[in-house]
Amino acid sequence: MEKYRIRFCKEGRAKYISHLDLLKVFTRCGRRIDLDLEYSQGFNPHAEIVFSAPLPLGMTSEAEYVDLQLAHETDPDKLLELLKRSLPSGIVPLKIRKLEPGEGSVMKPVRFARYRLEARTGENITPEIFFDSVKRCLDSNEPVMTAKKSKSGTKVVDIRPMIVSFGTDFKVVEGNNVSFEAVLAAGNEVNLRPEVAFKGIVDKLSGTDPSKTPEDAAPGETDDSFLCELLTARKMEFLDFEQKPLW
Amino acid sequence: MSELYLPDSMLLSVEKPGRYIGGELNSVIKADGQYDVHMAMCFADVYDIGMSHLGFKLLYHLLNDQERVWCERVFAPWPDLEDKMRAGGYRLFTLESQCEARTLDMLSFSLQYEMSYTNVINMLDLAGVPVKSKDRDESDPIVFCGGPSANNTEPMAEFFDFYNLGEGEEMLPEIVEVYRQCKLAGKNRSETLKEIAHVSGVYVPAFYDCTFDESGMFASLEPKPEYADIAPKRIRKRLVSDFERSYLPETMIVPNIEVVHDRIMLEIFRGCTRGCRFCQAGFIYRPVRERTPETLVKAAKKLLDSTGYEEISMLSLSTSDYSRLGELTDDLLEITVPKRVSIALPSLRLDSFSFELMEKVSAVRKSGLTFAPEAGTQRLRDIINKGVNEEDLLRSCRTAFEGGWSTVKLYFMLGLPFETDEDLIGIAELAHKVLALYDEIHAGRKARRPNITVSVSTFVPKPFTPFQWAPQIPVPEIIRRQNVIKEHLSRRVSFSWHDPETSVLEGAISRGDRRIGDVIYDVWKAGARFDAWQEFLDYGRWMEAFAKNGLHAEDFNRRERGLDEALPWDHVDVGVTKAFLKRELGRAQQGIVTPNCAEKCSGCGVQSYGRGICVGKIQN
Numbered sequence: 001m002e003k004y005r006i007r008f009c010k011e012g013r014a015k016y017i018s019h020l021d022l023l024k025v026f027t028r029c030g031r032r033i034d035l036d037l038e039y040s041q042g043f044n045p046h047a048e049i050v051f052s053a054p055l056p057l058g059m060t061s062e063a064e065y066v067d068l069q070l071a072h073e074t075d076p077d078k079l080l081e082l083l084k085r086s087l088p089s090g091i092v093p094l095k096i097r098k099l100e101p102g103e104g105s106v107m108k109p110v111r112f113a114r115y116r117l118e119a120r121t122g123e124n125i126t127p128e129i130f131f132d133s134v135k136r137c138l139d140s141n142e143p144v145m146t147a148k149k150s151k152s153g154t155k156v157v158d159i160r161p162m163i164v165s166f167g168t169d170f171k172v173v174e175g176n177n178v179s180f181e182a183v184l185a186a187g188n189e190v191n192l193r194p195e196v197a198f199k200g201i202v203d204k205l206s207g208t209d210p211s212k213t214p215e216d217a218a219p220g221e222t223d224d225s226f227l228c229e230l231l232t233a234r235k236m237e238f239l240d241f242e243q244k245p246l247w
Numbered sequence: 248m249s250e251l252y253l254p255d256s257m258l259l260s261v262e263k264p265g266r267y268i269g270g271e272l273n274s275v276i277k278a279d280g281q282y283d284v285h286m287a288m289c290f291a292d293v294y295d296i297g298m299s300h301l302g303f304k305l306l307y308h309l310l311n312d313q314e315r316v317w318c319e320r321v322f323a324p325w326p327d328l329e330d331k332m333r334a335g336g337y338r339l340f341t342l343e344s345q346c347e348a349r350t351l352d353m354l355s356f357s358l359q360y361e362m363s364y365t366n367v368i369n370m371l372d373l374a375g376v377p378v379k380s381k382d383r384d385e386s387d388p389i390v391f392c393g394g395p396s397a398n399n400t401e402p403m404a405e406f407f408d409f410y411n412l413g414e415g416e417e418m419l420p421e422i423v424e425v426y427r428q429c430k431l432a433g434k435n436r437s438e439t440l441k442e443i444a445h446v447s448g449v450y451v452p453a454f455y456d457c458t459f460d461e462s463g464m465f466a467s468l469e470p471k472p473e474y475a476d477i478a479p480k481r482i483r484k485r486l487v488s489d490f491e492r493s494y495l496p497e498t499m500i501v502p503n504i505e506v507v508h509d510r511i512m513l514e515i516f517r518g519c520t521r522g523c524r525f526c527q528a529g530f531i532y533r534p535v536r537e538r539t540p541e542t543l544v545k546a547a548k549k550l551l552d553s554t555g556y557e558e559i560s561m562l563s564l565s566t567s568d569y570s571r572l573g574e575l576t577d578d579l580l581e582i583t584v585p586k587r588v589s590i591a592l593p594s595l596r597l598d599s600f601s602f603e604l605m606e607k608v609s610a611v612r613k614s615g616l617t618f619a620p621e622a623g624t625q626r627l628r629d630i631i632n633k634g635v636n637e638e639d640l641l642r643s644c645r646t647a648f649e650g651g652w653s654t655v656k657l658y659f660m661l662g663l664p665f666e667t668d669e670d671l672i673g674i675a676e677l678a679h680k681v682l683a684l685y686d687e688i689h690a691g692r693k694a695r696r697p698n699i700t701v702s703v704s705t706f707v708p709k710p711f712t713p714f715q716w717a718p719q720i721p722v723p724e725i726i727r728r729q730n731v732i733k734e735h736l737s738r739r740v741s742f743s744w745h746d747p748e749t750s751v752l753e754g755a756i757s758r759g760d761r762r763i764g765d766v767i768y769d770v771w772k773a774g775a776r777f778d779a780w781q782e783f784l785d786y787g788r789w790m791e792a793f794a795k796n797g798l799h800a801e802d803f804n805r806r807e808r809g810l811d812e813a814l815p816w817d818h819v820d821v822g823v824t825k826a827f828l829k830r831e832l833g834r835a836q837q838g839i840v841t842p843n844c845a846e847k848c849s850g851c852g853v854q855s856y857g858r859g860i861c862v863g864k865i866q867n
């Protein structure tokens with residue numbers, strides 16, 4: 001039994017392939033390229049394919065991982081080539097390595113993830129002012145309260161401890177569209193999705209009650225110039241506890 | 248890669264956005280300059296349904312295999328997305344290039360069921376294409392259709408520029424080539440349609456006049472005098488010339504999201520020898536033509552290599568009737584076992600041979616077996632020519648139960664011609680016999696609880712069958728008969744039935760004439776779409792549309808037609824003669840069974856094509 005780990009990109013139209021469907025995509029690809037994938041025992045055997053944590057639908061990523069368990073040793077470079085040729089467009093294998101015996105899951109060392117986000121800021125505010133306000137808000141270390149889904153339901157919680165950075169390395173794409181980076185908690189224990197972080201920070205800047213939608217708020221209660229829209233999110237890499245990028 | 252037509256924010260706010268993005272493995276993209284004809288296959292339902300139809304996928308690949316043709320796909324957006332598209336001013340778009348469907352040369356609809364007709368109109372409207380043929384001009388695509396329910400051309404005649412009647416494999420490339428020549432020669436729309444009308448099997452509704460008599464009954468459908476030279480009086484369905492050598496795709500799109508039938512489908516033969524008198528497919532797809540195992544295995548191998556699917560399903564109207572089933576199964580197993588691919592054998596008649604096969608392919612988990620006796624008594628089974636008897640059924644059930652099966656589903660039809668309450672009670676009794684058999688076999692032993700289901704659909708008389716003249720029973724009577732079965736059925740048997748309103752509407756449309764088109768148009772105007780989905784069907788809205796047009800649904804579904812009456816589909820020649828259908832109706836009345844084509848030819852008329860099973864048969 002040999003295990004290979006592949007890091008791949010998910011982009012373009014493939015960002016609409018759900019995590020569940022991804023398993024089928026890889027299993028079928030395996031069959032097309034005659035991969036001797038190992039199968040689980042039991043009534044409903046499935047191929048031994050394990051992915052990194054699910055990527056939200058609609059997000060692109062340069063840091064998706066899959067572990068394939070094969071019956072026999074194979075040439076990793078050849079395998080990578082075959083995968084590149086056979087996977088549907090938008091799922092692009094980047095690199096491959098053979099796992100050492102006993103090596104743990106890809107998610108084990110993961111503590112954070114770095115994202116590049118694109119947003120449209122309000123009409124009457126410059127990107128500079130916007131990001132300056134974000135920076136001051138985070139530097140103050142005040143709580144950032146927002147509604148967050150968890151296994152036990154949706155609760156309003158302070159997400160500030162889950163934000164390492166937000167709004168760094170910003171660039172104006174065109175007009176009011178800006179691109180910037182964020183490092184947020186990720187992994188098996190705590191996990192903060194970029195759109196949740198974005199909403200929390202924007203709500204705080206505009207003074208919106210996190211339990212209300214903007215339409216619910218009384219006029220004049222909020223500062224609309226901070227209302228802005230998250231356009232796209234791309235996961236760039238996973239980071240370990242020292243914030244070192246994963247392979 | 249092309250950009251998506253709809254913004255991400257819209258796609259992410261609807262159910263299953265994967266329906267709208269294309270880009271699947273084996274979908275076809277052609278570059279500008281690689282094609283002269285840009286067309287789309289359209290399916291009047293949502294992606295998950297359309298991508299489950301073999302015929303739809305087959306024609307897609309066939310058309311793209313033509314040089315100078317690019318065929319894309321278009322599906323109906325689910326209402327959640329449609330509302331947002333309309334609000335945002337978006338139009339119906341193609342999946343591959345994500346362009347507006349109205350910019351294409353041709354839109355080809357595959358008509359699978361009548362209840363999708365409001366979706367056809369809705370799609371055209373959403374595309375920004377005038378919904379009626381007469382309102383389209385040079386800037387609009389040519390809109391045409393084919394498929395099983397297109398065989399009664401009239402209900403949708405006003406909406407299509409032309410119909411292709413019969414099998415598309417040879418006809419479509421021919422039509423598209425004629426179109427291409429016309430386009431290159433700069434011919435206008437009406438000149439082009441005239442050229443296309445020359446292709447055998449093509450019907451152009453605008454070239455014909457319908458008349459009705461004083462009592463408002465359909466009287467005739469004739470070519471208009473000015474088109475007499477190009478519009479045949481009767482349009483003869485096209486058959487592929489050699490089924491064995493006919494197009495078998497080597498590749499198939501693999502959807503990225505879950506669809507209803509997500510597997511390789513291998514059409515092992517076309518047509519059905521049995522001639523069940525209620526079954527339209529059994530008549531319109533005649534004659535039976537088989538493919539050889541060699542051809543099928545070769546195709547299966549290529550399809551497996553190009554798709555990576557985990558399952559191959561044999562496709563036909565009755566798998567057991569394939570003459571070399573054992574051989575085919577063995578040959579397929581040789582290529583599927585090493586690849587961990589499973590084989591599905593649907594619509595198998597359950598005899599000892601089938602059980603052996605099922606064991607071999609382990610196709611059926613010990614959970615699901617289905618039988619279709621269709622009627623509750625032998626008398627009625629003889630009337631509908633369903634060659635199943637109680638002994639066979641119970642023998643199969645015995646084998647199944649002894650082999651460890653405990654779940655059996657029994658399919659029946661309700662509202663069949665000449666049906667009495669006795670036949671309905673017979674359904675319950677048959678189910679009880681199956682139950683008693685299970686108890687007997689497991690007597691004194693601890694056994695799983697049997698799971699026996701009786702599933703009853705409502706009979707809809709269809710054109711081109713011996714019951715095309717028969718009345719359909721009305722909604723209250725359907726409900727009463729459903730209740731008769733329910734009352735007589737043990738609580739240990741589960742019971743499922745179909746929505747009666749869908750059945751009677753289907754009944755009114757499927758035997759409708761050209762005037763039904765106005766009803767469909769009005770009901771669409773009133774907001775109808777996705778009528779095939781019970782959650783969207785509004786029966787009252789349909790009744791209002793009938794009333795608005797001064798028509799009664801009963802005249803189309805309830806009325807028994809005279810044998811000499813002109814029928815709105817008489818101009819379509821599917822090969823089976825009206826004389827034969829009348830003879831079959833007579834035999835039904837007398838309860839006489841007609842042998843299947845394999846045993847004896849009954850001279851249905853299809854022998855005139857000189858193909859398939861008819862060849863070398865003694866006609867009588």
Ligand code: SF4
Nearest residue numbers: 844848849851854861
């Ligand atoms: S002509 Fe005879 S053999 Fe051919 S389809 Fe008709 S009944 Fe069957």
